[in-house]
Amino acid sequence: MTLDPVLAQIDADLPDALDRLMDLLRIPSISTDPAFKADCDRAADWLVEDLKSIGVDAAKRPTPGHPMVVGHIDGPGPHVLFYGHYDVQPVDPLTLWDRDPFDPQIEDTPAGKVIRGRGSSDDKGQLMTFVEACRAWKTVHGALPCKITFFFEGEEESGSPSLVPFMKENADELKSDMALICDTALFDSRVPAITTMLRGMLGEELTIKAASKDLHSGFFGGVAANPIRVLSNVIASLHDDTGRITVPGFYDGVPELSNSLRAQWDGLGFDAERFLSGVDLSVPTGEEGRSPLEMIWSRPTCEVNGIWGGYTGDGFKTVIPAEAHAKISFRLVGDQDPHVIRESFRKMVEEQLPEDCDVEWHAHGASKAGQFDTEYPFYEAARGALSDEWPDTAAYIGCGGSIPIAGHFQNLLGTPPVLIGFGKDDDQIHSPNEKYDLESYHKGTRSWARVLAALQEIG
Amino acid sequence: MTLDPVLAQIDADLPDALDRLMDLLRIPSISTDPAFKADCDRAADWLVEDLKSIGVDAAKRPTPGHPMVVGHIDGPGPHVLFYGHYDVQPVDPLTLWDRDPFDPQIEDTPAGKVIRGRGSSDDKGQLMTFVEACRAWKTVHGALPCKITFFFEGEEESGSPSLVPFMKENADELKSDMALICDTALFDSRVPAITTMLRGMLGEELTIKAASKDLHSGFFGGVAANPIRVLSNVIASLHDDTGRITVPGFYDGVPELSNSLRAQWDGLGFDAERFLSGVDLSVPTGEEGRSPLEMIWSRPTCEVNGIWGGYTGDGFKTVIPAEAHAKISFRLVGDQDPHVIRESFRKMVEEQLPEDCDVEWHAHGASKAGQFDTEYPFYEAARGALSDEWPDTAAYIGCGGSIPIAGHFQNLLGTPPVLIGFGKDDDQIHSPNEKYDLESYHKGTRSWARVLAALQEIG
Numbered sequence: 001m002t003l004d005p006v007l008a009q010i011d012a013d014l015p016d017a018l019d020r021l022m023d024l025l026r027i028p029s030i031s032t033d034p035a036f037k038a039d040c041d042r043a044a045d046w047l048v049e050d051l052k053s054i055g056v057d058a059a060k061r062p063t064p065g066h067p068m069v070v071g072h073i074d075g076p077g078p079h080v081l082f083y084g085h086y087d088v089q090p091v092d093p094l095t096l097w098d099r100d101p102f103d104p105q106i107e108d109t110p111a112g113k114v115i116r117g118r119g120s121s122d123d124k125g126q127l128m129t130f131v132e133a134c135r136a137w138k139t140v141h142g143a144l145p146c147k148i149t150f151f152f153e154g155e156e157e158s159g160s161p162s163l164v165p166f167m168k169e170n171a172d173e174l175k176s177d178m179a180l181i182c183d184t185a186l187f188d189s190r191v192p193a194i195t196t197m198l199r200g201m202l203g204e205e206l207t208i209k210a211a212s213k214d215l216h217s218g219f220f221g222g223v224a225a226n227p228i229r230v231l232s233n234v235i236a237s238l239h240d241d242t243g244r245i246t247v248p249g250f251y252d253g254v255p256e257l258s259n260s261l262r263a264q265w266d267g268l269g270f271d272a273e274r275f276l277s278g279v280d281l282s283v284p285t286g287e288e289g290r291s292p293l294e295m296i297w298s299r300p301t302c303e304v305n306g307i308w309g310g311y312t313g314d315g316f317k318t319v320i321p322a323e324a325h326a327k328i329s330f331r332l333v334g335d336q337d338p339h340v341i342r343e344s345f346r347k348m349v350e351e352q353l354p355e356d357c358d359v360e361w362h363a364h365g366a367s368k369a370g371q372f373d374t375e376y377p378f379y380e381a382a383r384g385a386l387s388d389e390w391p392d393t394a395a396y397i398g399c400g401g402s403i404p405i406a407g408h409f410q411n412l413l414g415t416p417p418v419l420i421g422f423g424k425d426d427d428q429i430h431s432p433n434e435k436y437d438l439e440s441y442h443k444g445t446r447s448w449a450r451v452l453a454a455l456q457e458i459g
Numbered sequence: 460m461t462l463d464p465v466l467a468q469i470d471a472d473l474p475d476a477l478d479r480l481m482d483l484l485r486i487p488s489i490s491t492d493p494a495f496k497a498d499c500d501r502a503a504d505w506l507v508e509d510l511k512s513i514g515v516d517a518a519k520r521p522t523p524g525h526p527m528v529v530g531h532i533d534g535p536g537p538h539v540l541f542y543g544h545y546d547v548q549p550v551d552p553l554t555l556w557d558r559d560p561f562d563p564q565i566e567d568t569p570a571g572k573v574i575r576g577r578g579s580s581d582d583k584g585q586l587m588t589f590v591e592a593c594r595a596w597k598t599v600h601g602a603l604p605c606k607i608t609f610f611f612e613g614e615e616e617s618g619s620p621s622l623v624p625f626m627k628e629n630a631d632e633l634k635s636d637m638a639l640i641c642d643t644a645l646f647d648s649r650v651p652a653i654t655t656m657l658r659g660m661l662g663e664e665l666t667i668k669a670a671s672k673d674l675h676s677g678f679f680g681g682v683a684a685n686p687i688r689v690l691s692n693v694i695a696s697l698h699d700d701t702g703r704i705t706v707p708g709f710y711d712g713v714p715e716l717s718n719s720l721r722a723q724w725d726g727l728g729f730d731a732e733r734f735l736s737g738v739d740l741s742v743p744t745g746e747e748g749r750s751p752l753e754m755i756w757s758r759p760t761c762e763v764n765g766i767w768g769g770y771t772g773d774g775f776k777t778v779i780p781a782e783a784h785a786k787i788s789f790r791l792v793g794d795q796d797p798h799v800i801r802e803s804f805r806k807m808v809e810e811q812l813p814e815d816c817d818v819e820w821h822a823h824g825a826s827k828a829g830q831f832d833t834e835y836p837f838y839e840a841a842r843g844a845l846s847d848e849w850p851d852t853a854a855y856i857g858c859g860g861s862i863p864i865a866g867h868f869q870n871l872l873g874t875p876p877v878l879i880g881f882g883k884d885d886d887q888i889h890s891p892n893e894k895y896d897l898e899s900y901h902k903g904t905r906s907w908a909r910v911l912a913a914l915q916e917i918g
Contacts (some may be wrong), residue, residue, distance in 0.1 A: 015847070032774030085560045090776060096672065104714050158774050199677065203775045212739035213555065214890040216859030218658065219761045221744040221790055222754035223735065228763040228785075229694060236695035276682065280671035283814040284682040295681035303676045304687040305778050306769035311786060315491030316823040317549060318788050318861075319764050319889055326687075327770060329777050331680055355742040364775040401677030402777075431673040431780055 001141045003453040009136040011447050012057035013153070015131075016439075017132045017445065018115070020050065024086070024124050025104040026118045031066055031087035032158035034057070040066040040154045042087045047152055054135045056150060063162035066154030068175070073134075077456035078378070081415060084127030085156035086118035090429045096432035106438065113438035122429035125436035126182040126421055126444065127152065129186075133448035145456035149176055156183075159203070159365040162406060167412050178378050179226065179409040180451070184421035186440070187268065187395050192386040192447065194379065195299060195419040196372045197398035198406055200332035200340055203364030206326045206349065208234070210357050214310075215320040225356045227324035228309045234349050235326065236300050243287040245302045247345045253335030256300055265293050268395065278426050297398030301331040309319055310321035327364070327366030331400065338366035376416055381458050385450035386420065389443055424446065460600045462912040468595040471905050475906065476591045476789060477565070477574070477897075479509065483583050484563040484576045489595035490525055490546035492619035499525040499613045503543045506611055513594045515609060520629075522621035525613030529632070536915035538838070540635035542864055543586030544615035545579035548889045565897065572897035581888035584895035585641040585880055585903065586611065604915035608635055611735075612864070615642075618662070618824040619863060622780030625872050637837050638868040639910070643880035644726060645899070646854050651837065651845040651906065654878040655831045656756060656857035656875070657865055659791035661800055662823030665808065666784045667693070669816050673769075674779040686783035693808050694785065697761050699876045702746040704761045704789075706804045713792030716757055726753050727854065737885050756857030760790040786823070790859065797825035817867065826863035835844045835875055840917050844909035845879065848902055865895035881906065 010017075029043040030036040044067045051058035058071030066087060091101040098103065106115030115125060127344045137144050151174060155162055167174060187193040210225040240246050257265075272292035274283055286295045295301070309324030311317035330345075332338055342363065349359055374380075374396060386394035394435040399419075408418040422444035428434045466684060469476075488502035489495040503519045503526045510517035510530040517530030525546060552559040558564065563576025574584060596603050610633060614621055626633060646652040669684040699705050716724075731743055731751035745754045754760070768783030770776035792799055801822065807825075808818055833839075845853040858878075865876040881903035887893045 032776070033772065090770070090772060090774075091671075092770070092772065096781075113881060117899055118843065125795060157776075172694040180467075193557050201677075201777070203777075205775070208916060210740065213887065213892070214552075215738060216860065217760070217788060218660075218790060218858070219755060219884065220738070221762045221788075221859060222745040222760040223731070223751050224738065224740055225742075225744050226762055228766050228912075229698070232694035232763070232766075235691035240687070241821070279674060279679070279683065280670065281683055281815045283684075285813065285815075286681040290680050296678060299675070299681055301681040301779075303680045303685055303779055304691070305676060305770065305776060306771045306780075307687050307783065308767045308771040310766045311549070311551070311766035312767040313492065313551070315549075316664070316786060316788070317491070317616075317764060317889065318660070318662075318762075320762055322555075322767075324766065325771070327775060329676060329680075329775070331677060356740045356745065393879040399677070400680060401675065412472070425678065430675040430776065433672070 001137070001143070001145050001456070003165065003450060005140045006136045006449045007446055009140050010132065010449060013136065014442055016422055017128070018441070021115065021125060021128045021441065022104050024128065025119055026102055028102045029087050029119070029154065029402055031155050033090060039068070039323045040087055044069050044154055047086055050131065051150055052421070053137045058150065063166055063277050065162045068109040068154070068166055069150065069152040070149040073144055073148050074094050075144035075146045075148060075450070077271055078177040078458070079147040079149070079181045080455060081149040081151055081174060083151045083153070083179055083181045084130065085123045085153040086127065087154045087157050089122065090122070090158050091432070093432065095134050098433055103296050107180060114435040115438060115441060116433065120434055120436035121423045121427035122434065123156065123183050125441055126423065129422060129441060129444035130180070130182055130448045132445040136449055137452065144238045145452045149174060163405065164408060164412065167408055171413055172399065176415050178376070179415045179417045181417055181419045182421050183403055184399055184419045185423035185425065187397055190391040190423070192394040193397045194383060194386070194389045195399045196374055196396045198370040198403050199300070200338060200367045200369040200399055201402035202330040202332060202338040202366045203327070204342065204345065205325065205327045205362040207323050208357055209323050209360065211322050217318040217320050219444065220320055224320055225354055226320050227357065228321065230354060230357050231307070231324040231326055232310065234352065243285065245300065247341060247348055249344050250300065250341060253337065254300055257294060257333040275425060281419035298333055300333050300336060302328065304328050331402065333369045335364065335401055336369065338368060342366060348372050367402055368407060370407045372410070374407065377458050378455055379418065379455040382418055382451050384419060385454040386447055389447045389450055420447070420451070460596070460602070460604050460915070462909060464599045465595045465908045466905055467592065468599050469704050469908060472595065473628035473901055476587070477900070479665055480574065480584060480587045480900065481563050483587065484684070485561055486577070486642065487561045488546050488613065488616050489549050492549060496525070497816040503613055505688040506545055509590065510609055513597045517550055517609065519685055522625055524621045527613070528609065528611040530609040532603055534603035534605045537636040537917070538606040539914060540608045540610055540633060540638040541589050541639065541785055541911055542610045542612070542638055542640045543589065544582045544612040546613045546616050547583070548581065548616050550577050552891065557892055569679055573894040573895060574900060575892065575894045577893050579893055579895035580882045580886035581893065582642050584613065584900055585882065588881060588900060589639070589641055591904040592911060595908055596911065598897060604911045608633060622771055622864065623867060623871065626867055635871045635874050637835070639873045640862065640865055640876055640878045641880050642862055643858055643878045644882035644884065648858055648883070649850040650854040651849040652856045653842055653845070653853060653854045654909055655833055656806045657829040657862050658759070658859055659795065659797060659826045659828035660861035661791060661797040661825045662786070662805065663801065664784065664786045664821040664823055666782050667816055668782050669818065670779070670781050673781050676777040676779050679779055683779055684813055685779050687780065689816050690766070690768065690783040690785055691815060693811065694763055696811065702744065704759065706800060706807055708803050709759065709800060712796065713759055714793040716753060726860045728891045735883060755859035757792055759792050759795060761787065763787050789831050790861065792828045795828065799826060801825060827866060829862070829866045831865065832871070836917050838877065840912050840913040841877055841879060844913040848906045848909055879906070879910070
């Protein structure tokens, strides 16, 4: 089965492929908010139907949360699993969007055409690049070059509570020669990438409690503990003056970068100024003595993702609140153990609470960092295929984000993960005005067609 | 005109007086929230009608915000102005209320009957004690013992933006021999009080801004400034280890307590443990080496009244927000100048901002502390009248809250203020489940009847 007519078919079919993506983007499948449960279900149904239309034996598979979509289709090459997720991030603050996040549109921008809408990049657009590549193979040759298992999740943006149990229960069905995961980015517009290092994550929500009710700051101000002040002190204590995280034992298991990887990364010519200027920042914060690329790819972090307490409406209310809340996440690297760090973090906070104050904890996921072995021949095959499609040679890179699924394929199924994606730094995933470059969608689809051809070769 | 039949009329009329108060409490006149503008207007109309029903020449008077209610009625004694406010605090968090805040009810509690509902104590219940005392005088004697000007405001809980302009424009009409203000508390169940010291207030809302949009903490965590962390550092820096406020020059103009006042306050036997245990706290926080009564009556404070930023919904969103916000208020004493402190506070915050971060300010009111001269004969007359109604002799006390109107009467109109109120520490004003003791309402009304009789005497 030859590649060139498949690429030509992808080019010719792009308008229809875009229409299909737009259909999927119109479904507000926000997994973290129970109000959108039916929409998540609808997105899964849509995918089942679309897979069936190209001959895949696909079905919606129930879980205690949002359903999985699993599908199989045979082919001569190796058994390839493809993973993507159909759920999306919440859209607040809605006022910062220039258009309805679920009314997607192609927009002309100075940097080219983009697909604007929630999920366009993370992860519906990425997911559909693979589906469209398969459709083109099927249209041209009536068959796929590899045996393929499709595996789509609907809880990736809400901590994937059903994923591990489902993988364990269906291990025989999902076990494959490799797991292609499309949820990462290009290195830049010219350089495609295979991500071989991922940070882990630990999420914690805490509530500091003091008085049993909200108090009038005129009558109680000065004598009563203020949970917002206590919480602010906790947050202020999490970093020292050099930007290092102060949780005891936090850096246990954090490796230094090898000289060879440092040399390869230095060679990438990462432009921190350009990276930051895209979001109107200019100065890298973070640990003293670390390069920006190190900070986002291979150093652990601690960020406050949300905070709230007291009166937050219009006007002013002189209240000392009974409670204050924060959501805090740690990105982990190397052998950092999220469970050990969780305990140490909680102990540190509890030890600094003043009298009359309590803390309540709500755990939000814990995953170790991932590092993947590129010795398998399909790694170089995929790298070659990507390099054929894009101007420059594909790179093995790190990624600041956390994709726990990659570790699960490796550890639960013994299936080595291969992370290939076509997102860009400025896609504004998890932010208002998310977009996916039309070029990412088009060349991403062509890239997968090439990767499948290359995998067929190695058999 | 004799007092005893007036007191008997108040006792007999209590059920009807309660019905009237319930009517007023059912109007959700939340002044700080524009959604309740029509309700504020309705509360003003209700008061105009009620004053007219006792022969007062009353009218709703427009302002750029919520209307004032002004009414006049003649009498033989001195010209007495009475001030109260018909607006109420917001009710959130609604989930912490045991009943609809605007469906008031009489409840039996172990400590006696209470009127439960938003505004029952602050300030509709207090306001109506005076109106009911006037009604009883009018019913019994067909006239009032003093010339009375009623002056009700609808913006007290939202910074009183229209008050000073209105007082200036209508100075001749409002100028009186004294201004009775009913918005304060008893010292305790046995000891009524005239408040002669009030703390001032300075309110500030700040927004810390970093990136131009919300960022993904996986991709930007570690290199991009996080406004929640910056804001937490600002808040953590506002107090030193001894509980003193660190804003430069903050303590300029803060007087030490005179020995005589300290002795009088020590004599009151204030029970800090009981005061705090009412809200399930046990340990006074605040400045080292200061008594709890000093802290709430005569020392300045800095409190965070609200904080918000990032993702605050269900679940987790690994975002680095573009902005974080806080509402911060300072209670002021002595000669502290709110405008000087505002500038110093803003400068202090601006100087500690890291690169790439900006701050936006929103001022929320500024009033100096008040201290009132008790040499006028009507002070002792009122104190005697209160002492006749309650078990113990009335005390001159301080108050941690801020009632800027008291200073305005003194400074703008040359009218000395007299602050008498019947609230209690546990009224939960500004909090869920606000209440007013039935005893406060009943004996408060009787107290005003006595005060008016005593003022008539001094002519």
